[in-house]
Amino acid sequence: MLCGVRLEHHQGLSGHSDADVATHAVIDALLGAAGLGDIGALFPDTDPAYEGVSSVALLREVVARVHDAGWRVGNVDVVIVAERPKLGGHRVAMAAQLADALGVPPSAVGVKATTTEGMGFEGRGEGISATAVCLLEAVGA
Numbered sequence: 001m002l003c004g005v006r007l008e009h010h011q012g013l014s015g016h017s018d019a020d021v022a023t024h025a026v027i028d029a030l031l032g033a034a035g036l037g038d039i040g041a042l043f044p045d046t047d048p049a050y051e052g053v054s055s056v057a058l059l060r061e062v063v064a065r066v067h068d069a070g071w072r073v074g075n076v077d078v079v080i081v082a083e084r085p086k087l088g089g090h091r092v093a094m095a096a097q098l099a100d101a102l103g104v105p106p107s108a109v110g111v112k113a114t115t116t117e118g119m120g121f122e123g124r125g126e127g128i129s130a131t132a133v134c135l136l137e138a139v140g141a
Helices: 021-034 055-068 088-102
Strands: 071-081 109-114 129-138
Touching: 021 055, 021 071, 021 088, 021 129, 055 071, 055 088, 071 088, 088 109
Parallel strands: 071 109
Antiparallel strands: 071 129
């Protein structure tokens, strides 16, 4: 699962929730920008309530908290680092899934994928990493 899209791949990611590393990066970007902490504090992996939970459902909850704190999402950009699976053909669907959860148009969501050309844990196919940034706008501005 990446950006709320289930990908057919011989090897999945392990995690307490659905292990959607890209959506987790978006969640942390939103929480950080709003001064609301981080995903681990809000949804700890020690809490059985979050075992197997959809990361997109967590994102929707975070968007509501961000809004309650006086902010709305302007745009989001996420970069996924993975040798495989190849993600180019999935980027539009990924952006659409994130946009729906964020309450913004798909044009306000960037999803990019890159590789490390065989270097590091991503290059060896041992895992995937993601980084996200966001713009929050004051509600009423």
